[in-house]
Amino acid sequence: MSSPNIRQKSPVPRISPSGGGHLARQPSLTAASAASRIDDATSIVSLRRFNFTVFGVLGIIAFIYTTVVLCVIMPWLSYSVPGVLNLGFLTIDTGIALYCFMLCVVMDPGSVPVDYSPDPEANTVLQVKRKSGEARFCQKCGRHKPPRAHHCRVCRRCVLRMDHHCPWINNCVGHANYKAFMLFLIYITAAAVHALGLLCGHALYWMRMHAENRQHSIRTGPGGTAVGTSAEASLHRNLVWAIMQTVCTGISLPLTIGLVMLLIWNLHLALHNKTTIEFHEGVTAKIQANKAGTSYKHPYDLGLCGNLHAICGDSLATWFVPTRAAAEGDGLSFPSGWQADLGRSAQGLLREPLGL
DSSP states (O other): OOOOOOSSSOSSBOTTOOSSSSBOOOOHHHHHHHHHHHHHHTTTTTGGGOOOHHHHHHHHHHHHHHHHHIIIIIIIIISSSHHHHHHHHHHHHHHHHHHHHHEEEEEEEOOOOOOOOOOSSSSSSEEETTTTOOOOETTTTTEEEEEEEETTTTTTEEEETOEETTTTTTTOOOOOTHHHHHHHHHHHHHHHHHHHHHHHHHHHHHHHHHHHHHHTTTTEEEEEEEEOOOOHHHHTHHHHHHHHHHHHHHHHHHHHHHHHHHHHHHHHHHHOOOHHHHHHHHHHOOOOOOOOOOOOOOOOOOHHHHHHHHHHOOOGGTSSSOOEEEEEEESSSOHHHHHHHHHHHHHHHHHHTTTT
């Protein structure tokens, strides 16, 4: 796998005529022609990715949702206001999570165009090989690799802005489906926490009611032996539901803990605009930088707002709306915090003589 070495091809930034702090980029013909291909790739779906693991995930989600609705919400809360609200929120979260999961499975995460080649004249950050300093090239695919792209041994191809290969979706998480993956984690975690809370609340309610009914049990005979209680009779009538709730709670508890931890980890990466691969590469880069007496900063960290916009898009209204559109950009080049610093420095040099 290629090293995360990065260099700035143009040491002197060119300022756009508008006077803003953005770098004026010379459009690459290959990158421009490939942009439309990337957009078209986001609409390509593949049903061949459905395997036993994917169907297993769908089955677990369906089992937990059905058990909570039929065995908890309906008999416990019924059609009351709390019951309708809990049913509505759980259904919405589960439905959106399932839609995002399907997007993660069927969407192409982003492939490198056949005619892609790095443009040495463009004012973009270019990742190079550690030893030779040449442009990154995939020997297995036989083509150049854009920045942040990596070869997946499972998919047997290079994936744009590859985060990792997820066996649960039987697909890579990359440029085109990263937003869908993040939204899936958010909504499925919310649904799992909600379902586990209802299961635990109903279990506590059942134990309390069972204890109260035992205190008021009907007794008969000289010895006053209890012959039965309404709670025991109800338990026998609903033995199957009780087993379903027990199994569902046993599945939901570790699943919810795992999802919460996974969501926190991925939110940490997203807020710093890092992929899982870049995080591990960054650890090595920090160690090497410390040995050399320098500091290391992730080149694609654009700040909190910039990182969120780069992943979720410019429109705040659509940040939590699952769409088939990819993240910002074409996946072949990415804005860098280094470019922003150079742009601000260059604009400061232009303003100082003018007394601005």
